[in-house]
Amino acid sequence: MRVEVLATAGTPVLPYLEDKLVIVIDVLRATSTMVTALANGCQAIIPVLTLEEALKKRLEIPGALLGGERRAMQIEGFDMGNSPFDYAPEKVGGKRVIMTTTNGTRAIRAAAEAKAVWMACFLNLDSIVEAIYRLKQRVLLEGIVIFCAGTEDRFDLPDTLCAGMIIEELGSDLQLNDLGEAARVLYKIAKPNLMEAIEQSDHGQRLLELGFKKDVIYCATANILPIVPALVNGEVIWQIEGR
Amino acid sequence: MRVEVLATAGTPVLPYLEDKLVIVIDVLRATSTMVTALANGCQAIIPVLTLEEALKKRLEIPGALLGGERRAMQIEGFDMGNSPFDYAPEKVGGKRVIMTTTNGTRAIRAAAEAKAVWMACFLNLDSIVEAIYRLKQRVLLEGIVIFCAGTEDRFDLPDTLCAGMIIEELGSDLQLNDLGEAARVLYKIAKPNLMEAIEQSDHGQRLLELGFKKDVIYCATANILPIVPALVNGEVIWQIEGR
Numbered sequence A, B: 001m002r003v004e005v006l007a008t009a010g011t012p013v014l015p016y017l018e019d020k021l022v023i024v025i026d027v028l029r030a031t032s033t034m035v036t037a038l039a040n041g042c043q044a045i046i047p048v049l050t051l052e053e054a055l056k057k058r059l060e061i062p063g064a065l066l067g068g069e070r071r072a073m074q075i076e077g078f079d080m081g082n083s084p085f086d087y088a089p090e091k092v093g094g095k096r097v098i099m100t101t102t103n104g105t106r107a108i109r110a111a112a113e114a115k116a117v118w119m120a121c122f123l124n125l126d127s128i129v130e131a132i133y134r135l136k137q138r139v140l141l142e143g144i145v146i147f148c149a150g151t152e153d154r155f156d157l158p159d160t161l162c163a164g165m166i167i168e169e170l171g172s173d174l175q176l177n178d179l180g181e182a183a184r185v186l187y188k189i190a191k192p193n194l195m196e197a198i199e200q201s202d203h204g205q206r207l208l209e210l211g212f213k214k215d216v217i218y219c220a221t222a223n224i225l226p227i228v229p230a231l232v233n234g235e236v237i238w239q240i241e242g243r
Helices: A030-039 A051-060 A104-110 A122-138 A157-170 A178-200 A202-209 A213-219 B030-039 B051-060 B104-110 B122-138 B157-170 B178-200 B202-209 B213-219
Strands: A002-006 A021-025 A044-047 A065-070 A096-100 A116-120 A144-148 A229-232 A235-238 B002-006 B021-025 B044-047 B065-070 B096-100 B116-120 B144-148 B229-232 B235-238
Touching: A002 A157, A002 A178, A021 A104, A021 A122, A021 A157, A030 A044, A030 A096, A030 A104, A030 A116, A030 A122, A030 A229, A030 A235, A044 A104, A051 A065, A051 A096, A104 A144, A116 A122, A122 A157, A122 A213, A144 A157, A157 A178, A157 A202, A157 B178, A178 A202, A178 A213, A178 B157, A178 B178, A202 A213, B002 B157, B002 B178, B021 B104, B021 B122, B021 B157, B030 B044, B030 B096, B030 B104, B030 B116, B030 B122, B030 B229, B030 B235, B044 B104, B051 B065, B051 B096, B104 B144, B116 B122, B122 B157, B122 B213, B144 B157, B157 B178, B157 B202, B178 B202, B178 B213, B202 B213
Parallel strands: A002 A144, A021 A116, A021 A144, A044 A096, A065 A096, B002 B144, B021 B116, B021 B144, B044 B096, B065 B096
Antiparallel strands: A044 A235, A116 A229, A229 A235, B044 B235, B116 B229, B229 B235
């Protein structure tokens, strides 16, 4: 199977996404936060690109909450920031959340034309890999694109390590692009000290400086939430079985 | 010293390039070809973005040659393609070459606002590292940005390995960004089989398919041309001493 890894939300993706499964990764923190929100009973996350779009969308969806960040901090007037700990069950249970982040929601929107779009992070990594195996048994999968959101159009090590872990778990019978090969090697080297590698990364360091150490440690924790979020009709929902 | 590596010509670079040394890398093949052309007596290479700009520029510079590629192939009506072997002494000696390539010349133009812009590849790697050491002794260098051209806005392994080799030769007292750290690790792993890694890369494979095996082997050869090309007033020239 062909597996391509893309480095940033700005990477051009069309037209070749058609008939492919896209897996969006934004470890720090958008996809980690989405997975957590869904685990906590959030009904759906609606990714939008701008503040204006978020506010407009809220008018259309009564009762929806607003979440997201700019420069890692909660947006003024929003209900939640981009920390997974903002999305507690008592806050998001049964609610829909309109969300805008600098990198993650951009990547999701850029991938929206693909056959299927799933959100991955360390928290749900095994469930993503299992869902890929199940999907492969049911449909002819032309290829997988692992779409790292990156950080402000830059290569992001936590996203790349997460991609590398997915690739390692998918086994050896893969055709990888350059970044896929790099991700595989980088993950293998970082594996014994994964938490440290994520903390030491540019984005990890920035979050630590801003007081989000708890977020970084949580987002670097593998396989605690058995959820495969999928983009369906513009909304990220908990999809029990990969389509 | 702070060393940042950027993955593609599309990576946003301003305003932070001011007061920094930018090293542009496009191993396959733009910077390798530029270094070769200058070694063969070419007076200057003028990087331009479009065919239109190239043709317009030629009207302004009598006797200039046109070089470059689209999809790795020579552009119709141009004097040379993007193969270093097109730039033989009898062809480019004493001439100026107007050049447009998909990735390399874009990266050079994107970096043009920096304090200094040098072109690197495996061919001139040691000379680049030595020139950095000399520059550090003369001026206070705020940081180095290693600007990998990438391949059509994608991460490119040969460029990243070349960046990793520069980083390794610069020693251990460096502050690296995520991609700098990744390049360092990837180079260390690939070092014993560098030629093979470059041949196996996406861009390497594409060039092999197109019959450019000789180019790939040549561009993967380290330290045969002691040249430090610099961008000065919009032209890439052989600068004997780093400014």
